[in-house]
Amino acid sequence: MGAQSVYREQDDDAHRALASYWVEALNQLEGEEQIQGFLEAAEQLEGSELGLLLETLPVGERRALWPHVPEEDRVDALVAMRVEARGTLLSALEPEQMDQLLGDLDAESLIELTDNFSDEMVDRALARMDSQQRTWYRESQEYDEEQIGRYVDHDVVVLPPNARVAAALRMLRRYQLAFTDRAYVVNRKGILQGEVTLFALLQADPDTPVRHCLDEDITPIPADTPVLEAADRMEHADLPMLPVTDEGGRLLGRMTVRLGMEIVREHYEGQLMASAGLDEEADLFLPVWRSAKRRALWLGINLLTALLAAWTIGLFEGTLSQVVALAVLMPIVASMGGIAGSQTLTLIIRGLALGQVTPGNALALCQKEIGVAVLNGIVWAAVIGAVTVAWFGSIPLGGVIAAAIVVNILVAALSGVAIPMILDKLEIDPALSGSVILTTVTDVVGFFTFLGLGTLFLLG
Amino acid sequence: MGAQSVYREQDDDAHRALASYWVEALNQLEGEEQIQGFLEAAEQLEGSELGLLLETLPVGERRALWPHVPEEDRVDALVAMRVEARGTLLSALEPEQMDQLLGDLDAESLIELTDNFSDEMVDRALARMDSQQRTWYRESQEYDEEQIGRYVDHDVVVLPPNARVAAALRMLRRYQLAFTDRAYVVNRKGILQGEVTLFALLQADPDTPVRHCLDEDITPIPADTPVLEAADRMEHADLPMLPVTDEGGRLLGRMTVRLGMEIVREHYEGQLMASAGLDEEADLFLPVWRSAKRRALWLGINLLTALLAAWTIGLFEGTLSQVVALAVLMPIVASMGGIAGSQTLTLIIRGLALGQVTPGNALALCQKEIGVAVLNGIVWAAVIGAVTVAWFGSIPLGGVIAAAIVVNILVAALSGVAIPMILDKLEIDPALSGSVILTTVTDVVGFFTFLGLGTLFLLG
Numbered sequence: 001m002g003a004q005s006v007y008r009e010q011d012d013d014a015h016r017a018l019a020s021y022w023v024e025a026l027n028q029l030e031g032e033e034q035i036q037g038f039l040e041a042a043e044q045l046e047g048s049e050l051g052l053l054l055e056t057l058p059v060g061e062r063r064a065l066w067p068h069v070p071e072e073d074r075v076d077a078l079v080a081m082r083v084e085a086r087g088t089l090l091s092a093l094e095p096e097q098m099d100q101l102l103g104d105l106d107a108e109s110l111i112e113l114t115d116n117f118s119d120e121m122v123d124r125a126l127a128r129m130d131s132q133q134r135t136w137y138r139e140s141q142e143y144d145e146e147q148i149g150r151y152v153d154h155d156v157v158v159l160p161p162n163a164r165v166a167a168a169l170r171m172l173r174r175y176q177l178a179f180t181d182r183a184y185v186v187n188r189k190g191i192l193q194g195e196v197t198l199f200a201l202l203q204a205d206p207d208t209p210v211r212h213c214l215d216e217d218i219t220p221i222p223a224d225t226p227v228l229e230a231a232d233r234m235e236h237a238d239l240p241m242l243p244v245t246d247e248g249g250r251l252l253g254r255m256t257v258r259l260g261m262e263i264v265r266e267h268y269e270g271q272l273m274a275s276a277g278l279d280e281e282a283d284l285f286l287p288v289w290r291s292a293k294r295r296a297l298w299l300g301i302n303l304l305t306a307l308l309a310a311w312t313i314g315l316f317e318g319t320l321s322q323v324v325a326l327a328v329l330m331p332i333v334a335s336m337g338g339i340a341g342s343q344t345l346t347l348i349i350r351g352l353a354l355g356q357v358t359p360g361n362a363l364a365l366c367q368k369e370i371g372v373a374v375l376n377g378i379v380w381a382a383v384i385g386a387v388t389v390a391w392f393g394s395i396p397l398g399g400v401i402a403a404a405i406v407v408n409i410l411v412a413a414l415s416g417v418a419i420p421m422i423l424d425k426l427e428i429d430p431a432l433s434g435s436v437i438l439t440t441v442t443d444v445v446g447f448f449t450f451l452g453l454g455t456l457f458l459l460g
Numbered sequence: 461m462g463a464q465s466v467y468r469e470q471d472d473d474a475h476r477a478l479a480s481y482w483v484e485a486l487n488q489l490e491g492e493e494q495i496q497g498f499l500e501a502a503e504q505l506e507g508s509e510l511g512l513l514l515e516t517l518p519v520g521e522r523r524a525l526w527p528h529v530p531e532e533d534r535v536d537a538l539v540a541m542r543v544e545a546r547g548t549l550l551s552a553l554e555p556e557q558m559d560q561l562l563g564d565l566d567a568e569s570l571i572e573l574t575d576n577f578s579d580e581m582v583d584r585a586l587a588r589m590d591s592q593q594r595t596w597y598r599e600s601q602e603y604d605e606e607q608i609g610r611y612v613d614h615d616v617v618v619l620p621p622n623a624r625v626a627a628a629l630r631m632l633r634r635y636q637l638a639f640t641d642r643a644y645v646v647n648r649k650g651i652l653q654g655e656v657t658l659f660a661l662l663q664a665d666p667d668t669p670v671r672h673c674l675d676e677d678i679t680p681i682p683a684d685t686p687v688l689e690a691a692d693r694m695e696h697a698d699l700p701m702l703p704v705t706d707e708g709g710r711l712l713g714r715m716t717v718r719l720g721m722e723i724v725r726e727h728y729e730g731q732l733m734a735s736a737g738l739d740e741e742a743d744l745f746l747p748v749w750r751s752a753k754r755r756a757l758w759l760g761i762n763l764l765t766a767l768l769a770a771w772t773i774g775l776f777e778g779t780l781s782q783v784v785a786l787a788v789l790m791p792i793v794a795s796m797g798g799i800a801g802s803q804t805l806t807l808i809i810r811g812l813a814l815g816q817v818t819p820g821n822a823l824a825l826c827q828k829e830i831g832v833a834v835l836n837g838i839v840w841a842a843v844i845g846a847v848t849v850a851w852f853g854s855i856p857l858g859g860v861i862a863a864a865i866v867v868n869i870l871v872a873a874l875s876g877v878a879i880p881m882i883l884d885k886l887e888i889d890p891a892l893s894g895s896v897i898l899t900t901v902t903d904v905v906g907f908f909t910f911l912g913l914g915t916l917f918l919l920g
Contacts, residue, residue, distance in 0.1 A: 020815035027820025048696065056816045058824050169662070176659050178698045179717075181641050198658065199636050202629070235721050236508065238638045240700045257639075261695050261721040268728030269810060275735070276806035277799075284811055285824070288831035292839075295803050295832065299840055302799040306792040307847070314788045320780075327787035328774045331794070331903070332766040339737075339762040343755050346736035350729060351744055355480035356516045360487025364518045364745070371748035376756055380763065387767070443791070 019049045023056045038065045047076025055085045058285045063092045075104050079112045084283035090116050103128045107136035111150065115281075139252060142223075148230040149223030151263075152244045152253035157183035159210055161193060166206035172198060179240040179256045185214055192220055192243055192251040220245040223252055227263045228353075234260035271353075274432040277301070305436060309334070309443040316451035319459060325392045326454045329401055333450045336380060337408035337442035344369050344416025345438050349430050352420060359421070366417050373413035374406075381405040396457055404450035408442060415441045479509045483516045498525045507536025515545045518745045523552045535564050539572045544743035550576050563588045567596035571610065575741075599712060602683075608690040609683030611723075612704045612713035617643035619670055621653055626666035632658060639700040639716045645674055652680055652703055652711040680705040683712055687723045688813075694720035731813075734892040737761070765896060769794070769903040776911035779919060785852045786914045789861055793910045796840060797868035797902035804829050804876025805898050809890050812880060819881070826877050833873035834866075841865040856917055864910035868902060875901045 022041040029037050042050060050069055054062045054077065066089055069077055078086050078101075093101065102125040105113065110125050117125070126134050136154055143149030155177040159168050168183055182197040194216035204213045220243040221230050234242060234257050241254045270280035277298030286294070313320070313330070320327050348365070351357030357365065385402035389395055419437050420430035482501040489497050502510060510529055514522045514537065526549055529537055538546050538561075553561065562585040565573065570585050577585070586594050596614055603609030615637040619628055628643055642657040654676035664673045680703040681690050694702060694717050701714045730740035737758030746754070773780070773790070780787050808825070811817030817825065845862035849855055879897050880890035 020818070023815060024818045024820045027818060027824075046696065052814075052816065056811075056818070056821055058821075058828070173659050173662055179700055181658075198641075199633050202633055202662075231721075235718065235725070236506065238718065240639055240717070257700070257717045257721060258695065258698065261691075261717060261724060264721060264725050265695070265728070268725070268732070271732060272728070272735075272810060273806060275732075276803045278803055278806055282807060284807065284816060284821075285828060288828055288835065291828070292832045292835035295800075296836055296839065298803065299796060299799055299836060302795060303792070303840065303844065306795040309791050309795075310788050313791070317784045317788065320787050321784045324777045324781045324787075327780050327784075327790075328770050328777065330787075331769050331773070331791065331907075332763070334791070335762060335766040335769075336759060339759055340755075343736045343738055343758065346733060346738055347742060347744065350732060351516075354512075355483060356512065356744060358480070358484045358487060358516070360484045361516055361518075361744075364487075368518070368745060368748055368751070372752045372755065375748065375752035376759060379752075379756065380759055384763065447791075 019045060019053060022053055026053065027056065034061065035065065035068055038068055042068065042070055042073070047073030048080035051077035051080035051086075054089070055081055055284060059088045059287060062089060062285075066092075074101065075109050079109050082283055083115050083281035084279075084286050086113070087116050088283065088286070099124075105129070107133040107140065107154070110137055111140050136253075142246075146226055147223065148221055148225045148227050148244060148255060149246070149252060151227070151255075151259060152223065153256055153259065154253045155180070156241075156243075156251075156254045158251065159183050159185050159196070161185050161187065161211035161214070162209045164206065165201050165204045165208055165210055165213065168196060168210050169198075169201050169206070172201070179258065181240060183210075184243050184251055184254075185210055186251050190250040192245050192249055194218055195243070218243065220249075220251075221255055222247070228267055230255055231260040231263040231267075232355075235264075271349075271429075271431040274429060275435060277432070277436075301436060305440040305443070308440060309447060312444050312447045313451065315448075316455060319451055319455045323397075323454060323458050325388075325394070325397055326451060326458075329388060329397075330447055330450055332384060333401065333404045333408055334443045334446035336384070336405055337412040337446045338439050340373060340376060340409045341412030341416045341438045341442050342435060344372075344413050345420060345430075345434050348417055348420045349434060352424050352430065357421070362417065362421055366414065369413040369417055370410065373410045377406040377409035380409070394458075397454075400453045400457055401450060403453055404446065407449045408446040411445045412438070412442050479505060479513060482513055486513065487516065494521065495525065495528055498528050502528065502530055502533070507533030508540035511537035511540035511546075514549070515541055515744060519548045519747060522549060522745075526552070534561065535569050539569050542743055543575050543741035544739075544746050546573070547576050548743065548746070559584075565589070567593040567600065568613070570597055571600050596713075602706075606686055607683065608681055608685045608687050608704060608715060609706070609712060611687070611715075611719060612683070613716055613719065614713045615640070616701075616703075616711075616714045618711065619643050619645050619656070621645050621647060621671040621674070622669045624666065625661050625664045625668055625670055625673065628656060628670050629658075629661050629666070632661070639718065641700060643670075644703050644711055644714075645670055646711050650710040652705050652709055654678055655703070678703065680709075680711075681715055682707070688727055690715055691720040691723040691727075695724075731809075731889075731891040734889060735895060737892070737896075761896060765900040765903070768900060769907060772904050772907045773911065775908075776915060779911055779915045783857075783914060783918050785848075785854070785857055786911060786918075789848060789857075790907055790910055792844060793861065793864045793868055794903045794906035796844070796865055797872040797906045798899050800833060800836060800869045801872030801876045801898045801902050802895060804833075804873050805880060805890075805894050808877055808880045809894060812884050812890065817881070822877065822881055826874065829873040829877055830870065833870045837866040837869035840869070854918075857914075860913045860917055861910060863913055864906065867909045868906040871905045872898070872902050 022045065026034055026037050026041065041053060045053065050073055054065060057065070078089070102121060105125045106129065110122065114122060126137060140150045140152065157171050157175060157180065172180065172183060182195045184195050185193045187193055194214040195218050196210050196213050196215065200213040221233060223244050223246050234255060241256045244252050244255055246252055266280065273280050273282060277295070279294065348357055381402035384405055385398040388401050389398035415438055420434050423430040423434060482505065486494055486497050486501065501513060505513065510533055514525060517525070538549070562581060565585045566589065570582065574582060586597060600610045600612065617631050617635060617637070617640065632640065632643060642655045644655050645653045647653055654674040655678050656670050656673050656675065660673040660675070681693060683704050683706050694715060701716050704712050704715055706712055726740060733740050733742060737755070739754065808817055841862035844865055845858040848861050849858035875898055880894050883890040883894060
């Protein structure tokens with residue numbers, strides 16, 4: 001909460017967010033001045049904000065500033081950073097610094113940092129935790145990265161059914177956990193029985209057992225629920241927290257609405273990055289060499305699809321040498337198909353993510369998208385045909401390109417529905433590979449149709 | 461909360477989300493059976509979930525089911541739907557149905573539905589509200605769609621500084637508002653003085669005035685804060701609610717963490733849709749004709765850029781007629797540039813959205829991206845050069861394409877940094893137009909370099 005007084009001072013200053021003020025400021029300073037600036041920022045920002053601030057600086061500067069992060073903020077700063085950015089700091093730690101860090105971790109921060117650690121380092125961290133934390137860590141590892149069980153929050157007040165109302169109120173008051181307006185009641189085996197809200201406790205006689213004001217009609221989130229589905233339930237539940245249980249009904253912890261917000265943000269960020277073949281954990285300032293290596297794969301995949309397109313064109317070398325206008329115009333056919341297809345694709349990908357597109361309505365969607373494609377295909381075919389006739393003075397050439405445009409936009413619409421649905425069925429993220437596959441289809445079909453029709457009708 | 465018992469029943473059934481169960485089911489039914497299914501769904505789902513369910517059905521079926529939405533759920537259902545989908549229902553309402561709907565609206569639902577209503581309809585709805593609701597609506601209209609003031613939630617408990625602790629507790633208990641673990645204290649002019657938390661009230665003597673347990677060190681969100689920035693503050697605040705005030709410090713209402721979650725989801729959904737020239741409010745089943753009209757603009761813009769690329773190629777008709785291999789290979793040059801550029805572009809767009817990219821670190825980012833481009837440019841130029849030599853048996857052709865690839869990937873990296881930063885400066889959303897502009901640059905530069913070098917070195 002250290003940031004509050006400063007936000008207030010800066011409210012005058014056109015409500016500029018505090019953290020982005022420091023991003024700008026620190027990026028303009030160097031050396032000793034930058035360190036002074038950072039120390040000032042560290043007084044005003046939370047640990048997590050310091051982590052995000054460090055991400056905006058080149059690797060050398062990050063490393064130079066790291067020793068000036070207040071010790072109590074270091075774990076929070078690392079947790080807030082993306083895997084790659086965090087790695088640039090961790091790899092520069094001295095053995096004794098790393099040792100200290102490993103000793104400072106609790107179960108939740110170790111879960112967040114696991115990707116950066118070797119098994120041996122995880123074991124060292126576990127050895128330094130108390131047994132409760134160790135159990136929590138082990139429980140979380142029962143679930144994979146896409147399941148909510150892995151991210152369960154243990155800041156819950158848990159009561160036996162016979163606890164008195166007065167004792168329950170005392171515990172809630174003592175801990176004052178964020179987003180906590182209720183306590184969970186579990187039996188001796190740890191099975192969730194229900195919840196008691198703070199309001200219900202306030203209205204009850206202090207001496208009665210909490211089971212008398214128990215709400216049993218609650219629906220826990222099963223720990224193997226996909227994170228995005230859990231976030232969705234959170235958004236509709238209108239509650240600050242929901243309990244998370246294992247298959248046996250045992251209470252593992254809770255999910256908060258704040259975690260839901262984080263999941264949603266990370267999911268969409270991931271989709272955005274995936275659409276360019278990037279990793280959500282990508283670091284703005286990952287060293288050039290490693291950045292290049294990461295991105296090379298995507299370029300390589302694209303090269304294969306481009307070679308396929310080139311090979312298609314190559315089938316018509318004879319035609320092209322006679323009618324050069326085909327070479328001039330062919331990118332238009334491919335590109336109109338690509339754009340039309342990506343519109344359909346994007347609509348379907350969003351629908352799949354929201355659970356609004358299913359095999360049940362796929363056929364109706366296809367019909368509608370084909371309708372749109374026919375209309376737009378005809379309109380733009382006419383426009384492009386007319387432009388072509390005006391440019392090259394050839395009516396047959398105008399007819400050939402118009403026909404190719406109609407065909408390609410139709411194929412694009414069909415592919416835009418079919419590709420993401422098939423990928424989804426195969427459990428491949430359509431946001432990652434959907435658009436590469438679609439573009440390959442529209443390129444190959446576009447070139448083949450245009451040059452094929454050109455061969456049939458224009459050679460003479 | 462009607463959904464809870466059913467979630468529990470279905471937990472056995474592999475935790476399938478209730479709503480997506482009904483999406484699948486209703487899409488497979490027709491006519492009378494579909495109505496029966498929908499009535500069953502209506503018993504189990506909340507109003508907002510029914511709205512999302514209706515969105516998954518073609519327009520005709522939506523309209524047929526609408527009369528079966530329970531009256532008390534209708535406003536919630538409409539609010540949850542996207543503007544376009546909602547419009548397909550509203551436009552089919554009889555005048556008396558519309559009249560009833562307008563009478564059922566409060567300030568918050570009217571704000572959500574405003575986009576679908578004419579001014580005259582808004583006035584009719586306002587005339588039917590009580591004056592408190594009318595004031596809230598008018599206050600919200602002082603702020604635009606991108607400012608948090610427009611979406612302020614009025615479910616707050618507001619106290620004068622002299623209210624007794626006992627009275628404060630009574631009020632909090634009576635309303636039991638979601639996400640409400642604190643009340644706001646305002647003076648006679650409505651200026652926010654601070655907050656009292658439920659926990660502080662519980663610890664205080666019931667007879668003291670609340671000002672004795674007041675926390676004055678809180679930082680309200682100014683009402684003209686951009687929504688995304690407000691959501692960001694919410695994510696870092698670790699509080700279920702924050703007060704929203706106008707420039708004078710007057711309390712307008714609150715923002716909840718749930719609203720933050722909704723804002724984040726809608727923002728990213730909007731970005732995803734914008735990248736294909738679509739509107740976030742786009743309806744899966746908007747009638748074909750209107751869908752086609754919406755998308756035509758984007759296709760038209762794309763056609764202009766494709767014509768520019770074609771014109772560039774046209775400059776080299778003479779070269780192409782002599783060296784057909786250039787026509788075969790030219791899409792490879794353009795496409796490698798496009799992919800490399802879109803990777804940089806996406807990284808920068810994300811950085812801008814998070815406030816992590818600023819003019820302060822633009823130069824350092826440029827240097828790094830150029831480094832990546834040089835490395836990947838050289839590697840892939842070598843690969844493609846070798847493939848070309850093997851395919852066409854011409855070393856000069858291999859050299860020409862390799863040089864063009866290096867140039868285009870370099871230009872792509874520079875454009876990938878510069879274009880979004882310039883658009884951001886001009887307050888144009890880079891997610892919307894960034895990739896069209898980038899592709900135009902990489903197409904034109906790619907074709908020009910490749911065919912230009914070909915003209916210089918291959919003719920003769």
